[in-house]
Amino acid sequence: MQFKFRIATKVFFGEGCLNKNKSEIAGFGKKCMIVTGRSSGKKSGALDDMTKALEELSIDYIIYDKIENNPSLENVADAGKIAREEKVDFIAGIGGGSPLDASKAVAVLAVNDIQPVELFNNAFDNRPLPIIAIPTTAGTGSEVTPYSILTRNDIKNKMSFGNDDIFPAVAFLDARYTESLPYSVTVDTAIDALSHAVEGYTNKRSTIMSDIFAVEAISVFGECLDNLLTNKIDYRIREKLLYMAMLGGMVISHTGTTIVHGLGYPLTYYKGIPHGRANGMLMAEYLKFNYEAIKDKADNILRLLRVGSLDEFGKIMKKLVNTELSLSEDEITLFASTGAKHRSVAQNPRDIAVSDMVSILKNVFKVW
Amino acid sequence: MQFKFRIATKVFFGEGCLNKNKSEIAGFGKKCMIVTGRSSGKKSGALDDMTKALEELSIDYIIYDKIENNPSLENVADAGKIAREEKVDFIAGIGGGSPLDASKAVAVLAVNDIQPVELFNNAFDNRPLPIIAIPTTAGTGSEVTPYSILTRNDIKNKMSFGNDDIFPAVAFLDARYTESLPYSVTVDTAIDALSHAVEGYTNKRSTIMSDIFAVEAISVFGECLDNLLTNKIDYRIREKLLYMAMLGGMVISHTGTTIVHGLGYPLTYYKGIPHGRANGMLMAEYLKFNYEAIKDKADNILRLLRVGSLDEFGKIMKKLVNTELSLSEDEITLFASTGAKHRSVAQNPRDIAVSDMVSILKNVFKVW
Numbered sequence: 213m214q215f216k217f218r219i220a221t222k223v224f225f226g227e228g229c230l231n232k233n234k235s236e237i238a239g240f241g242k243k244c245m246i247v248t249g250r251s252s253g254k255k256s257g258a259l260d261d262m263t264k265a266l267e268e269l270s271i272d273y274i275i276y277d278k279i280e281n282n283p284s285l286e287n288v289a290d291a292g293k294i295a296r297e298e299k300v301d302f303i304a305g306i307g308g309g310s311p312l313d314a315s316k317a318v319a320v321l322a323v324n325d326i327q328p329v330e331l332f333n334n335a336f337d338n339r340p341l342p343i344i345a346i347p348t349t350a351g352t353g354s355e356v357t358p359y360s361i362l363t364r365n366d367i368k369n370k371m372s373f374g375n376d377d378i379f380p381a382v383a384f385l386d387a388r389y390t391e392s393l394p395y396s397v398t399v400d401t402a403i404d405a406l407s408h409a410v411e412g413y414t415n416k417r418s419t420i421m422s423d424i425f426a427v428e429a430i431s432v433f434g435e436c437l438d439n440l441l442t443n444k445i446d447y448r449i450r451e452k453l454l455y456m457a458m459l460g461g462m463v464i465s466h467t468g469t470t471i472v473h474g475l476g477y478p479l480t481y482y483k484g485i486p487h488g489r490a491n492g493m494l495m496a497e498y499l500k501f502n503y504e505a506i507k508d509k510a511d512n513i514l515r516l517l518r519v520g521s522l523d524e525f526g527k528i529m530k531k532l533v534n535t536e537l538s539l540s541e542d543e544i545t546l547f548a549s550t551g552a553k554h555r556s557v558a559q560n561p562r563d564i565a566v567s568d569m570v571s572i573l574k575n576v577f578k579v580w
Numbered sequence: 581m582q583f584k585f586r587i588a589t590k591v592f593f594g595e596g597c598l599n600k601n602k603s604e605i606a607g608f609g610k611k612c613m614i615v616t617g618r619s620s621g622k623k624s625g626a627l628d629d630m631t632k633a634l635e636e637l638s639i640d641y642i643i644y645d646k647i648e649n650n651p652s653l654e655n656v657a658d659a660g661k662i663a664r665e666e667k668v669d670f671i672a673g674i675g676g677g678s679p680l681d682a683s684k685a686v687a688v689l690a691v692n693d694i695q696p697v698e699l700f701n702n703a704f705d706n707r708p709l710p711i712i713a714i715p716t717t718a719g720t721g722s723e724v725t726p727y728s729i730l731t732r733n734d735i736k737n738k739m740s741f742g743n744d745d746i747f748p749a750v751a752f753l754d755a756r757y758t759e760s761l762p763y764s765v766t767v768d769t770a771i772d773a774l775s776h777a778v779e780g781y782t783n784k785r786s787t788i789m790s791d792i793f794a795v796e797a798i799s800v801f802g803e804c805l806d807n808l809l810t811n812k813i814d815y816r817i818r819e820k821l822l823y824m825a826m827l828g829g830m831v832i833s834h835t836g837t838t839i840v841h842g843l844g845y846p847l848t849y850y851k852g853i854p855h856g857r858a859n860g861m862l863m864a865e866y867l868k869f870n871y872e873a874i875k876d877k878a879d880n881i882l883r884l885l886r887v888g889s890l891d892e893f894g895k896i897m898k899k900l901v902n903t904e905l906s907l908s909e910d911e912i913t914l915f916a917s918t919g920a921k922h923r924s925v926a927q928n929p930r931d932i933a934v935s936d937m938v939s940i941l942k943n944v945f946k947v948w
Contacts, residue, residue: 213755213819214594216601219587222744226582233584376590387581420823424796451581455788 215419219462220379221345221356225455230258230346230384234265237382240342241301244273245322247291247315252307253277256348256389259306274298276318279307282370282480282487283314284363285328292321292328295341304344305380308401309352309361309487312345316360316378319343331362331373345380348389350453351401351488353408353461355383363481369550370477379465385458387450395443397486399532402440402453404488406433407495408460410513412467414499414506415559422466427516429459434517440532467559472498474554475569478547483537492533496526497572505561538578544570583787587830588747589713589724593823598626598714598752602633605750608710609669612641613690615659615683620675621645624716624757627674642666644686647675650738650848650855651682652731653696660689660696663709672712673748676769677720677729677855680713684728684746687711699730699741713748716757718821719769719856721776721829723751731849737918738845747833753826755818763811765854767900770808770821772856774801775863776828778881780835782867782874783927790834795884797827802885808900835927840866842922843937846915851905860901864894865940873929906946912938 224233237244244266246259253259259275266273276291295303295318303322305315317331319340326336345355354360359374390398406429412418413426432452439449476490485493499510500522510522519525539547548569551557557564592601605612612634614627621627627643634641644659663671663686671690673683685699687708694704713723722728727742758766774797780786781794800820807817844858853861867878868890878890887893907915916937919925925932 213823214597215591217587217591217593219585220590222588223583223585225585229582424792428792455581 213420215421216466217421218376219356219465220376221383222381223356223383223385223458225385225458227386227388229386230261230265233384234269237265237271237344238269240344240381242272243298243300244271244302244304245295245298245300245318246273246275246304246306247279247318248275248277248306248311249279249281249308250277252311252348255392258346258348258386258389262304262306262346274300279311279314281310282363283310284365288314288317288321288362289328291318295322296325300341302342302344304346306346306348308347308349309354312347312352312354313360313362315343315345316340316374317362319378332371334373334375340377343378343380345383346389347383347385347454347457349393349397349401350390350450350457351404353405353457353464355380355385356458356461357465359464369481385454387447387454390450390454391447395445398445398453399440400486400488400492401457402433402436402488403492403529403532405429405453405457405460407472407488407491408464408469409433409456410495410499411470411472412460412463413513414502414509414561415467415470415556416561417467417559419466422463425459425462427512429456429463430513430516432456432459437517437528441528468556470498470556471551471554471560471564471569474556475547475551475573477554478550482543482547485535485537489533489535492529493535493537493576494572496522496529497575499525501564501568501572502561536578538580539573540580544573544579548573581788583789585789585834586744587724587833588744589751590749591724591751591753591826593753593826595754595756597754598629598633601752602637605633605639605712606637608712608749610640611666611668612639612670612672613663613666613668613686614641614643614672614674615647615686616643616645616674616679617647617649617676618645620679620716623760626714626716626754626757630672630674630714642668647679647682649678650731651678652733654733656682656685656689656730657696659686663690664693668709670710670712672714674714674716676715676717677722680715680720680722681728681730683711683713684708684742685730687746700739702741702743708745711746711748713751714757715751715753715822715825717761717765717769718758718818718825719772721773721825721832723748723753724826724829725833727832737849753822755815755822758818758822759815763813766813766821767808768854768856768860769825770801770804770856771860771897771900773797773821773825773828775840775856775859776832776837777801778863778867779838779840780828780831781881782870782877782929783835783838783924784929785835785927787834790831793827793830795880797824797831798881798884800824800827805885805896809896836924838866838924839919839922839928839932839937842924843915843919843941845922846918850911850915853903853905857901857903860897861903861905861944862940864890864897865943867893869932869936869940870929904946906948907941908948912941912947916941
């Protein structure tokens with residue numbers, strides 16, 4: 213038995229948890245930079261709660277609300293420059309995966325005047341600023357991971373950086389912040405979270421500890437599945453989804469992801485498919501391709517989800533993502549070769565070649 | 581749903597994990613104080629591994645090897661004074677619960693010149709030194725908790741202090757260090773770990789997250805039960821026990837303990853019963869007393885342990901602890917009133933009075 217266990221984040225979960233535990237913020241300094249998207253912070257109510265808490269604690273703050281969907285290096289560099297100039301003491305990321313991941317990059321850039329591409333070196337002269345993470349989706353799990361996924365326009369793909377220093381120091385998880393999400397975003401992000409659990413559970417870096425979180429996450433997704441399919445998503449279900457997404461983050465903090473993410477990134481970059489939805493399209497084929505190598509775990513996933521077979525699982529995912537996509541032969545070649553460069557290839561349960569990636573993509577998508 | 585989740589410790593688990601990950605120690609400073617008992621560090625091999633690692637890293641160290649079983653305030657004050665005078669940068673606790681808990685007190689006292697009784701204020705002017713924890717028993721779980729249990733001779737009882745700052749920064753869990761333990765210590769400490777899981781799982785502060793760890797720990801204890809009963813404890817079982825003990829620590833980090841610990845402390849203080857054994861004597865009666873309030877969980881504990889009934893569980897514990905103890909009426913009165921002062925009383929699944937504690941003790945022990 214051999215494992216490393218590390219979740220550096222202190223998590224507060226529950227309705228009103230930010231206000232109830234705002235004293236946790238007090239020690240981080242005198243000036244905060246809130247990093248968020250154009251609307252998620254406001255619509256969710258999380259931005260108001262956070263600014264109110266900061267005001268009550270007499271902490272100054274500035275708001276950077278220009279984080280894009282799938283934030284680019286240019287985007288985080290812009291925010292990082294302002295954080296440096298404004299000499300903020302800590303960062304509060306509010307939003308879905310994009311603002312949360314961006315906040316991690318900003319925490320580094322605020323105290324390291326480096327080119328944004330140097331983020332991918334994963335080692336910095338100065339320790340990143342403390343990060344507070346407040347998710348407004350139940351998917352990314354970024355609030356409890358040491359990863360930040362950024363879009364590199366120079367290589368036309370998404371890429372992650374990270375080390376233990378960018379674990380958020382504190383995370384506030386309040387399902388009320390996810391109540392304003394449209395159905396499609398709720399489903400896409402829930403699938404992203406499931407994907408984290410499934411990819412972590414089945415990949416070669418899984419450990420006895422990460423499996424505990426994965427099994428719990430998959431089981432909780434199973435409890436929510438009917439509600440997701442029928443769009444009966446009340447507060448109780450939203451809490452379960454937020455809990456599951458956090459668990460998924462705890463899983464991949466230890467295992468990383470797999471080619472589901474590796475093949476999903478080009479689908480997002482080139483075809484604009486939302487990240488979780490891209491994973492959902494690929495997950496069943498990933499499990500089928502690897503089935504013999506992970507039979508016990510794959511069967512356990514189906515049992516936990518209360519789904520009869522991988523084919524049925526594929527149908528359910530298709531129903532949830534509800535997207536038809538056709539790819540050209542050239543696109544398939546490009547996406548497969550992009551996927552083959554993803555570092556998770558080495559963690560795949562069985563050896564996987566570019567030709568296998570082509571097959572997976574052709575099994576999922578229409579080819580024209 | 582409402583919970584806090586916090587395990588600040590970075591855990592490395594597995595054979596040779598200290599040597600493989602010694603770079604983790606490098607950042608803590610130039611001088612280390614190793615806090616250990618008279619023999620556990622040496623016999624286990626952990627002390628040699630640690631001093632070798634420190635030498636390879638060119639880190640100075642001093643060794644304080646006078647930690648008592650059930651360390652007193654006087655004992656940790658002595659070590660703390662030396663740590664202050666020697667201006668050490670970090671503390672390495674090596675041993676069972678006694679040295680690990682002592683190392684936490686020393687980490688505080690090294691940078692806070694306070695009376696040892698002030699430890700129980702749980703707030704300190706200066707942040708405790710970083711702690712590295714290397715358990716040589718599989719029981720306490722102290723390597724992943726923010727608690728330190730010390731013996732107060734002034735009130736003739738054990739008492740705990742703690743806050744998030746005394747979570748060990750890093751823990752190295754290598755089951756080889758537990759191989760030299762005699763059978764009785766292996767069993768007593770394993771029961772302590774089970775007790776943490778059972779008490780955390782059933783007490784009022786249990787959360788959805790702490791339950792994940794508790795269920796896994798109880799299940800792993802169940803896998804080891806036959807081996808514990810028949811003294812067939814090979815390396816594979818020792819790894820499971822060490823893993824289970826860590827999980828037990830993660831549980832009580834979130835829940836605290838119960839009156840099993842509250843009533844167990846006077847048995848240790850006055851009668852010299854080893855801590856885990858004291859818990860083992862009391863656990864079945866605790867579950868019986870609370871059964872109606874925790875029926876589902878109690879039944880699940882029996883299912884996970886593959887034990888048919890609470891009576892059978894009591895018999896198994898009795899066989900494991902293998903101790904006959906008679907108490908006088910006066911002792912029972914004293915122990916019950918001591919237990920009633922334990923802060924876990926408020927967390928008991930159902931209301932519990934001193935008279936109930938008397939009944940529990942009388943059900944367990946012969947009275948003369």
